Amino acid sequence: RDRNGKVLDGKGDLTSKTPEEGAGRVAPNRKWFGNTHVVQQSKLMKFREEMQKSSGDPYTVLLKRKQVPMGLLNDVTGREEQGTKLGLLANETFEDTFSRRRWRKRPKIASEGIGELAERARETSGRFERELEDAEVDPYAEFKDADREKVFDKGQSKRIWGELHKVLDSSDVILQVIDARDPMGTRCQWLERFVKRECPHKHIVLVLNKVDLVPVSVSAKWLRILSKQFPTVAFHSSITNSYGKGTLINLLRQFAKLHSERKSISCGLVGYPNVGKSSVINTLRGKKVVNVAPVPGETKVWQYITLFRHVFLVDCPGVVHESGANSDADSVLKGVVRVESLGDHAAAYIPAVLERVKEEHLTRTYGISKWKDVDDFLEQLAQKSGKLLRQAEPDVNAVARRVLLDFQRGKLPWFIPPAQTEEDADAGNGDEVSNESDADDASNIAVVPKKQTLKGLKTAPEETENGAESNLVSWEEALEGE
Numbered sequence: 001r002d003r004n005g006k007v008l009d010g011k012g013d014l015t016s017k018t019p020e021e022g023a024g025r026v027a028p029n030r031k032w033f034g035n036t037h038v039v040q041q042s043k044l045m046k047f048r049e050e051m052q053k054s055s056g057d058p059y060t061v062l063l064k065r066k067q068v069p070m071g072l073l074n075d076v077t078g079r080e081e082q083g084t085k086l087g088l089l090a091n092e093t094f095e096d097t098f099s100r101r102r103w104r105k106r107p108k109i110a111s112e113g114i115g116e117l118a119e120r121a122r123e124t125s126g127r128f129e130r131e132l133e134d135a136e137v138d139p140y141a142e143f144k145d146a147d148r149e150k151v152f153d154k155g156q157s158k159r160i161w162g163e164l165h166k167v168l169d170s171s172d173v174i175l176q177v178i179d180a181r182d183p184m185g186t187r188c189q190w191l192e193r194f195v196k197r198e199c200p201h202k203h204i205v206l207v208l209n210k211v212d213l214v215p216v217s218v219s220a221k222w223l224r225i226l227s228k229q230f231p232t233v234a235f236h237s238s239i240t241n242s243y244g245k246g247t248l249i250n251l252l253r254q255f256a257k258l259h260s261e262r263k264s265i266s267c268g269l270v271g272y273p274n275v276g277k278s279s280v281i282n283t284l285r286g287k288k289v290v291n292v293a294p295v296p297g298e299t300k301v302w303q304y305i306t307l308f309r310h311v312f313l314v315d316c317p318g319v320v321h322e323s324g325a326n327s328d329a330d331s332v333l334k335g336v337v338r339v340e341s342l343g344d345h346a347a348a349y350i351p352a353v354l355e356r357v358k359e360e361h362l363t364r365t366y367g368i369s370k371w372k373d374v375d376d377f378l379e380q381l382a383q384k385s386g387k388l389l390r391q392a393e394p395d396v397n398a399v400a401r402r403v404l405l406d407f408q409r410g411k412l413p414w415f416i417p418p419a420q421t422e423e424d425a426d427a428g429n430g431d432e433v434s435n436e437s438d439a440d441d442a443s444n445i446a447v448v449p450k451k452q453t454l455k456g457l458k459t460a461p462e463e464t465e466n467g468a469e470s471n472l473v474s475w476e477e478a479l480e481g482e
Helices: 041-055 096-098 115-136 140-149 156-170 189-198 216-226 245-260 276-287 328-333 339-356 358-365 374-385 395-410 422-427 474-482
Strands: 173-179 203-209 232-234 265-271 305-306 311-315
Touching: 156 265, 173 189, 173 276, 203 216, 203 245, 203 276, 203 358, 216 232, 232 245, 245 276, 245 311, 245 374, 265 276, 265 328, 276 311, 328 339, 328 395, 339 374, 358 374
Parallel strands: 173 203, 173 265, 203 232, 265 311
Antiparallel strands: 305 311
16 A cells, blocks of 8 residues: 555555565564563573572572572472372373273272171271270379360460461561570471472571570581571670671671662561570660560560661561470470479479489589489478478479579570581591681671681580580670680
C-alpha cells in the first residue's frame, strides 16, 4: 500500500504462506513470545558444579538469588526423580495405575478364613496379657506423667512455637544462641534443617555464648568444629566487660551490605531457654533494653529492638524441639525447667550434678571434703549451711535446690569437652590460641573463621573432662601483657 492506503500491484501477497518475490517478510523468532534465555546444557552443568562448591561453604553468600533459575540448579531428590515431590510414582507407575494395562494387586490377607482369623486374634490377646503380667506396674505412674507434662514440657507449647515462626518469618538473619558448656545439647538442629529446606535465602549464625565459663582451649575447639557448618562467633554477655561484641556487630553490618537493596534487615535470636538471648541483645545495645533473669521463661513474646537505623533485633522466647531426646535430668541441668517447680523432687537430680562436676570444685565451693554418696553429701551441706528442720533433721530438698541453681548459673564449673578430631590429634593435646591480632576484630570471624582469636580471656587450667575456671580481663590489660 502506498501513503494513501491503496494496494500496489506486483508487491506480493502478504496473506499466503509462501511469500512472493518482494513481499519483505520477517523471519519468526521465539523471543517475540517472552523474555526467555537459552542456556546450553554444558554451561548449565558447569554452573551447577560451581553452585555446589559454593553452597558447601558456610561463608559464601549467593547474591541476587531471584535472578538465578534455582529450579534448574538445585539437585533433585529421589522422589522428584521418580515423578513428583510426594513420591506417588515410587510404589506404582502411571501405566500400572491409569493406562489400559492397569491391573489390581491381590490384597495381602494374613488369614484365609474366619476361623484362622479368630485363632490369630486369640494368640495376640494372650501374648499381650502375658506381657502385661510380667511388666512391673507403678501405681503412681499416672500421677507422675501428669506432673511431668506440667513441669518438663516447657518451651513446647503452641503459643511458643507460634512466636518462633513469627520470628523466623520476619528475620533475614537468624542468630542461634548456644551455651558454650554444652553446645550440642543446646543446639536445635531441627530448626537448622527447617531453615535450609523452607527458607534457603536466610542466613544462620551460631553465637557461642558464656565462653567465660569454659577454658579457652575448649572454646577454640568448639569454634573450629562449628565453623565448618555455620559462621560461629564466641561471645560473652556483659554490658560493662563484654567479649565478641564488635565481631558480631561488624558481621551484622556485612549482612546489611549484602542486602543493600532493602531499607533494613532483621536479625532474630532463637535458642534454648536460659542460654542468654536477651543478654546478647542488651550487650549489643550497651544498656538494658529487655528484661533478663537467670531463670528460663523470662521472655514471653517476641519483641523488636533497634540496633542501628538499618539493623533490627528480634527477641524470641526459648524453644525446645527435641524434647524426646532430653531426659528429665538433662532438662533440669540445661536450664529448661525452673528449680522452684521441682518441689520435693530436687534431690533426685543431684547424682547427675555430681557426675558432671569434679570433686575438687565441689570441695572448693561448698567446703565439703569427702562424702560416701549423694545423701551423705546433701546432709553434710545442710548441716554446714544451717538448713535444718525440726529435731535437727537436715533439709535435703532446700540444699538440693541450691546446688541446682549454682549449677545452672555457672557457680559450679563444668563443661562437655568436644570430640577429638584428627587435626587435634596431630597437633597434640595442648592447643595454643593465637594472640597476634586484636581480639575484637571482626574480619577474622566473618571472613576466615579458622584464624579467629580468643584474646582477652584468661587461660584456664587445661583439663579434658569436667569444668574449669575462666574469667575475663579488660582489653587494656591484655594489650599491656603483650
